[in-house]
Amino acid sequence: MQEEVIRVDGLSHRFDDLIAVDNVSFRVHSGEVFSFLGPNGAGKSTVINVLTTLLPIQEGEVVIAGRDLRREPDRIREAIGIVFQEVTLDRDMTVAETLEFHGRLYGLPRAERRERVDELVTLVELEAKRDVLIKYLSGGMKRRLEIARGLMTRPTVLFLDEPTIGLDPQTRSRMWDYLRGVNKEGTTIFLTTHYMDEADQLSNRIAIMDNGRIITEGRPYQLKNALGQDLIYLETDDNGRTQTVLGTQPSVTGVRRKGAAGLLVTISEDGTRILPRLLETLRLDGVTVTGINMKKPSMDDVFMHHTGREIRDEGPESFGAVRSRRR
Amino acid sequence: MDRRFLTVYWRDMLRYVRFRALLFSSLVQPALWLAFFGIAMSSSFDAIASQVPTVPGIPRVGYLTFMCAGVISMTTLFTSLFGGMSLLFDKNWGLLREVMAAPMARSNIVLGMGLSGITKSCIQAGIILLFGLLLGVRFFDGYSPFQTVIAIVGILGFVSVFALGFVFLSAAIALSMESPEGMQGIMTLLTMPIFFASNALYPIEAFPPVLQMVSAINPLTHMVTGIRYFAIGPEFSAIGRTFTYSTTDLMVSFGALCLFAAITFALALYRVRVARIT
Numbered sequence: 001m002q003e004e005v006i007r008v009d010g011l012s013h014r015f016d017d018l019i020a021v022d023n024v025s026f027r028v029h030s031g032e033v034f035s036f037l038g039p040n041g042a043g044k045s046t047v048i049n050v051l052t053t054l055l056p057i058q059e060g061e062v063v064i065a066g067r068d069l070r071r072e073p074d075r076i077r078e079a080i081g082i083v084f085q086e087v088t089l090d091r092d093m094t095v096a097e098t099l100e101f102h103g104r105l106y107g108l109p110r111a112e113r114r115e116r117v118d119e120l121v122t123l124v125e126l127e128a129k130r131d132v133l134i135k136y137l138s139g140g141m142k143r144r145l146e147i148a149r150g151l152m153t154r155p156t157v158l159f160l161d162e163p164t165i166g167l168d169p170q171t172r173s174r175m176w177d178y179l180r181g182v183n184k185e186g187t188t189i190f191l192t193t194h195y196m197d198e199a200d201q202l203s204n205r206i207a208i209m210d211n212g213r214i215i216t217e218g219r220p221y222q223l224k225n226a227l228g229q230d231l232i233y234l235e236t237d238d239n240g241r242t243q244t245v246l247g248t249q250p251s252v253t254g255v256r257r258k259g260a261a262g263l264l265v266t267i268s269e270d271g272t273r274i275l276p277r278l279l280e281t282l283r284l285d286g287v288t289v290t291g292i293n294m295k296k297p298s299m300d301d302v303f304m305h306h307t308g309r310e311i312r313d314e315g316p317e318s319f320g321a322v323r324s325r326r327r
Numbered sequence: 328m329d330r331r332f333l334t335v336y337w338r339d340m341l342r343y344v345r346f347r348a349l350l351f352s353s354l355v356q357p358a359l360w361l362a363f364f365g366i367a368m369s370s371s372f373d374a375i376a377s378q379v380p381t382v383p384g385i386p387r388v389g390y391l392t393f394m395c396a397g398v399i400s401m402t403t404l405f406t407s408l409f410g411g412m413s414l415l416f417d418k419n420w421g422l423l424r425e426v427m428a429a430p431m432a433r434s435n436i437v438l439g440m441g442l443s444g445i446t447k448s449c450i451q452a453g454i455i456l457l458f459g460l461l462l463g464v465r466f467f468d469g470y471s472p473f474q475t476v477i478a479i480v481g482i483l484g485f486v487s488v489f490a491l492g493f494v495f496l497s498a499a500i501a502l503s504m505e506s507p508e509g510m511q512g513i514m515t516l517l518t519m520p521i522f523f524a525s526n527a528l529y530p531i532e533a534f535p536p537v538l539q540m541v542s543a544i545n546p547l548t549h550m551v552t553g554i555r556y557f558a559i560g561p562e563f564s565a566i567g568r569t570f571t572y573s574t575t576d577l578m579v580s581f582g583a584l585c586l587f588a589a590i591t592f593a594l595a596l597y598r599v600r601v602a603r604i605t
Contacts, residue, residue, distance in 0.1 A: 054428060055603065077430035090422045092345055093338070101422075104334035105429040149425075 002029035004063075005157050005188045006051070011060035013046050020046040022212035024060075028157070028190055028205075033183050036192040037199040037299070038209035039309075044192035045085060047209075048161045051190070052082050065156040078106065081150030081187075085161035087142055091135040095126050095145055098134065102149045113152075120148035124178060140171035147178060151187065158182065160191040164198060176201055196299035206299075208306055215306045220299065227297040227305055228253050230271030234263045235291035236282070245285050249278065262291070266305075331431045335439025336446075338422075339413065343447060357402040357451060358458040365391045365398065365462070368528075372566050379567035386563050388465055393565040395464045396554035397527030399455050399486065400547050403448040404521060407490045408514050410444040411497025411595075415510055418502065424604045433599045437498060437592065444494030445487045452486045466558040478557040485553035488584040492546055495591035502598040526551050530568050546587045549580035 006028035013021040021043045028034040036044045049055040051062060053073040062069035065079035089098060096117055103113035121127050124144035129137060137145065143163065150158050163179070164172040172195075179202060183189050193199050199206045200220050207217040216223065236242045242263060243255045251269045258264040267274055271294050282289060303309075343350060369390035381387050414436075417423035426436060456479075460466060467475045497514075504510045524538055525531070525547040531539055542548045555563075556572045563570055 052428060054424070074430040077428065082428055084424055086424075088422060088424045090338075090342075090417075092342055097338075097341065101334065101338055102425070102429075104337070105331060105426060105431060107331065107431070 005030050005065060006190060007063040009061045011050065011062060013050055013058050019212055024214050026207055026214060026217065028188060030188055031186060032204045033189040033202050035199040035203040035206045036209050037206050039194055042209045043212040044209055045161055048159055048192055052080060052159050053077055079156045081153065081155035081158040083146045083150045083160040083163055085165065089134045089142055092133060094131050094133055095121060096130045098145060099149055099152055102152045106153045108153060116152050120151055124148045140167055143167060143175060144178060151182065155187065157188040157190055162193055163191055196303065200299045208303060210307045223302045224297045227301055228266040228268045230267055231295055231297050231301055232265040232267065232271060232275060233258065233293040234265060234289060235261050237288045237290060239263055241285065242282060242287050245282060246278065329432055329435060332435040332438035332442065335436055336442045339440065339443035340446065353406065354451060354454050357398055357455045361395060361398050361455065361459055361462060365394055376567045382564060382569060385569055386560065388559055388563050388565045390566060391463060392465045392559065394528055395459045395466065396551045396558060399452050399554055400527055400550045401522055402451050402455060403486050403490050404493060404518060404547060406447050406451060407444050407493035408497045408518060410440060410494040411501040412507065412510060414498050415501040415504055415507055418604060427604045434596055436599055437495065437595045440498055441491045441494050444490045448486050448490035449483050452483065481557035482554050485550055485584065488588050489546060489550040492584060492588035492591050495588065495595040499591065499595040499598045502602050521545060521547050546584055549583045552576060552580045
């Protein structure tokens with residue numbers, strides 16, 4: 001059994017009468033990348049803020065790196081690295097100064113600070129920007145610098161709150177490469193995201209969160225397999241009849257309406273073999289199929305399956321992005 | 328002992344020297360006050376004062392010399408009151424979350440800012456002293472070199488404690504504010520009565536009683552008292568009036584500034600401890 005780096009039992013958090021986090025329990029093991037996936041407002045950030053000691057714990061038990069959050073918050077602070085959701089940099093400091101400042105705040109001895117700064121600017125490929133003011137860095141560089149900063153103290157676990165929010169697709173996938181590298185070096189990673197692909201690409205395990213609760217949890221392939229092997233999207237001239245007919249087929253595990261004209265069929269067997277049989281059954285029942293598509297389930301489908309909704313990207317964070325740009 | 332307030336201090340000084348324009352203006356502005364307001368006022372005041380007969384044995388000083396202590400105090404007041412502003416910027420757009428998440432006592436934040444306030448104010452006070460002496464301010468008149476050194480140390484001591492008081496106050500306000508515009512408004516509201524209900528530019532003896540009471544508890548009055556005691560002497564005449572500051576007066580003034588700094592420190596410490604930055 002792997003060592004538990006994070007143990008959370010019955011965590012609840014409320015703001016006035018809003019329950020942001022509702023009885024959440026989970027484990028993160030050493031060396032894992034663990035993701036909280038959910039729409040904005042699901043409570044992901046509140047969990048990360050409590051775990052990183054920025055919000056006081058209200059209800060529940062949290063142990064991180066063997067330290068109890070209630071009793072030894074400072075020991076936990078020493079053991080973790082944090083990359084905040086919003087940019088938390090001083091525009092008028094250089095890359096090296098930012099890292100140096102962090103090292104000093106965390107009480108690293110001088111020699112170790114020097115060594116770490118050298119290592120980390122190399123790791124996140126900012127050697128050339130070492131003495132450049134942060135206001136001259138791109139969004140992706142700032143993010144990389146924040147990751148480097150989170151790693152200054154060689155934390156047991158690195159927390160990242162929406163690490164690629166507001167970045168372009170190319171920069172995002174490079175960021176994932178960096179995070180994979182960091183993880184390979186042995187750092188456990190806990191991240192929150194509302195990007196399906198991010199959770200899917202990076203994580204060993206995913207907990208899907210909605211309305212303050214964990215709805216389901218598992219390895220990405222487990223979550224997807226739970227939906228069956230394939231997803232079939234159908235458009236027919238009689239969706240009601242189709243639902244009834246397909247509902248009686250043993251290989252069909254579910255039929256749901258999708259969009260205005262479509263149906264989403266989940267099946268437990270290989271779609272390439274079952275689909276012709278299904279179509280034949282429908283034809284015999286007098287249903288005309290007008291459109292068809294088949295695919296492997298994605299994290300999107302997993303999310304939709306569990307919440308009945310698609311994940312929304314309303315982006316309240318864009319407010320934060322504006323704020324952080326204004327300075 | 329946790330010396331990480333030096334880290335907060337280091338970063339604040341880094342920014343201080345980095346903003347060349349701000350640094351330059353903060354040094355030149357008080358000098359301009361002295362040059363324009365000081366010289367303009369002294370030309371009229373000194374003409375009136377010269378009609379008042381001198382008291383034998385009491386040195387008479389010109390208005391420029393009289394108000395120079397006021398300019399040093401005012402500059403320290405402004406610099407210190409705006410010293411906490413960086414906390415507000417950090418809170419809204421920057422580094423405060425990072426500092427708050429560090430495993431370090433939050434008193435370090437307040438202490439670091441205080442130290443940086445002292446540094447900035449002492450540099451400014453030094454510049455004004457130098458510039459004032461060039462313009463004809465008759466500070467340290469007839470002092471031996473040793474007495475001059477003592478006087479400068481005394482002045483910087485007053486400047487430091489005074490700066491601490493207002494940096495802490497400023498930090499406490501900054502943590503309670505949402506926007507720099509709002510903070511700017513509060514600062515303007517504060518500086519006006521503090522500056523004018525004091526002995527910085529004129530004697531308070533002629534004030535109506537209420538204003539006299541205000542100025543008696545005004546930290547700026549105590550600051551000016553301390554500077555005049557060290558720079559001019561315990562007894563002198565200016566603008567046709569005799570000023571006497573006893574050693575007791577000096578002690579009371581210094582004590583008042585220390586008390587003020589202690590109160591605002593407690594206030595800032597409380598604010599920074601309850602602050603939640605998420």
